[in-house]
Amino acid sequence: MVANESTTMFVDFSHVMLFNNLLQKAISDEFLRLEPHLKNACNRFVMECRYNAILDDVNKDINVAFFNLLASKK
Secondary structure: OOOOOOOEEEEEHHHHHHHOHHHHHHHHHHHHHHHHHHHHHHHHHHHHHOOHHHHOOOOOOOEEEEEOOOOOOO
16 A cells, blocks of 8 residues: 555455455445445554555545455346
8 A cells, every 4th residue: 555655455355255254245245335344444454554654644535445356146
């Protein structure tokens, strides 16, 4: 995030699947409902890690993006 001044935190979904099956199912099924909570968690993580580039503007929105998602047909 800091290297390219991005405000997007990329999360490998395969790591989420290995960590907690219930969490990966909830994110897969209810992403739109959970997105504000995920963004809030990313904001707290960035503040705890004290990334200087992000701290310059505390009003910056941190977005979350998942990759390595399983393809599903509904």
